[in-house]
Amino acid sequence: MLIRNIALSFMVSCLVVFTTSAIEIGDFDLGGVIRVNYVNGDYSSDGSDAAQRGDNGGNFEMDVFRLNLDYQRGPYIGKAEYRWYDGYNFLHTGWVGYDFKDNAQVQVGLNRVPFGVGAYGAANSWFFDQYYYMGLSDDMDVGIKYTRSYEHWVIDMAYYISAESSYVGNSEESARYSYDIVSNGSPYSHYEEENQFNLRMVYKTLSETMPTDVGISLQWGQLAADSTYAEDSDAYAVAAHSRTQYRNWTLMMQLTQYDYNAKYKDSAVDENGVPLRNDLIMMGAYDFPWPVASKGIIPSVALSYTLTPKVDWIDSITFYNDYSVIIKDADDFNDSALNVTGMAIASGGWYIYVDYAYSNGNYFVGDEGDVYGDSYLNSSVGDFGANLNDEWKGRFNINFGYYF
Numbered sequence: 001m002l003i004r005n006i007a008l009s010f011m012v013s014c015l016v017v018f019t020t021s022a023i024e025i026g027d028f029d030l031g032g033v034i035r036v037n038y039v040n041g042d043y044s045s046d047g048s049d050a051a052q053r054g055d056n057g058g059n060f061e062m063d064v065f066r067l068n069l070d071y072q073r074g075p076y077i078g079k080a081e082y083r084w085y086d087g088y089n090f091l092h093t094g095w096v097g098y099d100f101k102d103n104a105q106v107q108v109g110l111n112r113v114p115f116g117v118g119a120y121g122a123a124n125s126w127f128f129d130q131y132y133y134m135g136l137s138d139d140m141d142v143g144i145k146y147t148r149s150y151e152h153w154v155i156d157m158a159y160y161i162s163a164e165s166s167y168v169g170n171s172e173e174s175a176r177y178s179y180d181i182v183s184n185g186s187p188y189s190h191y192e193e194e195n196q197f198n199l200r201m202v203y204k205t206l207s208e209t210m211p212t213d214v215g216i217s218l219q220w221g222q223l224a225a226d227s228t229y230a231e232d233s234d235a236y237a238v239a240a241h242s243r244t245q246y247r248n249w250t251l252m253m254q255l256t257q258y259d260y261n262a263k264y265k266d267s268a269v270d271e272n273g274v275p276l277r278n279d280l281i282m283m284g285a286y287d288f289p290w291p292v293a294s295k296g297i298i299p300s301v302a303l304s305y306t307l308t309p310k311v312d313w314i315d316s317i318t319f320y321n322d323y324s325v326i327i328k329d330a331d332d333f334n335d336s337a338l339n340v341t342g343m344a345i346a347s348g349g350w351y352i353y354v355d356y357a358y359s360n361g362n363y364f365v366g367d368e369g370d371v372y373g374d375s376y377l378n379s380s381v382g383d384f385g386a387n388l389n390d391e392w393k394g395r396f397n398i399n400f401g402y403y404f
Helices: 002-016
Strands: 023-025 028-041 059-073 076-085 088-099 104-112 140-149 153-163 191-204 212-225 233-246 249-260 280-285 288-293 295-307 316-328 336-347 350-359 393-403
Touching: 140 191
Parallel strands: none
Antiparallel strands: 023 028, 028 059, 028 393, 059 076, 076 088, 088 104, 104 140, 140 153, 153 191, 191 212, 212 233, 233 249, 249 295, 280 288, 295 316, 316 336, 336 350, 350 393
């Protein structure tokens, strides 16, 4: 509550400030951002003032306050980022690195996994796309990453010894930024990620009229099991992706097949004594764990148009539509789709998302009719697992962000 009040007060004070600058301390640059959400959507009400993943009547809620620290001295570089949310906080980024003279760079520590068309998936909106919630975009893990750029190629290679850690929150193992497979002792949560290898190769056409990047991403890692409930296994994901620009238009596309290969023992049961199915595995982030479909295909497409208005107080406006869907391997699971239509407004230190998200299987979009049943599989909540209610719901969201 204290963090939220401080953050909201800071946001109000920024309403009269339209410049942005980091604080330089020797070789370090200190900056950050504060973001606040306005939410209105298909949400139930429990008669209180609290938001049930967003209040149906519309409300403002603290999103995040974060601090960034960047370091550079000659070829030596580093980056750290810590984030505070309402009720939990965690380290987002923390690595040191070196810039080589041959367009190469190495990062060691908590850094972003190289996978997919871009850092945030095939997405432009504040919600990202379904890749993020399956741990396949903007995923921060602990390891070493090497990047080398050529005239037509960009190649990323990485090894991660483990997923990021869990920090301060109410959950066990899920107070973290990016979605990882977590083990907290509850059903479907008997695995942890380790020894992951990534290779990403992108070919750039360098066309002046329609520059296009075409690439592939490969990922393989081990899943260390709690031997009481499961057997050690592995996981993989493979993706083909492209990014094309034509004048003010940008088109991003990606198709991914993934398999978090769960192998629960026959003795592993849920709270009702029902044997665990290998179709589900636990993932956690934002202080909340919930099972996801362990195997499937994810296609996505994102189209955007950016214009620069002839007004002094707006730098740019980007209009976009992002669509992605998790097509699950289990025959009795419903697919989980997300479509976001919106625009992003940039003005000095401000970056504002105005989004309408429409989904039949995203935990953060709507909760009307959702019922948490006696087991994870029997729950009707619209999510990334069984998604048994299979209902489309909407959420209108404005995210006000001020960067300093």
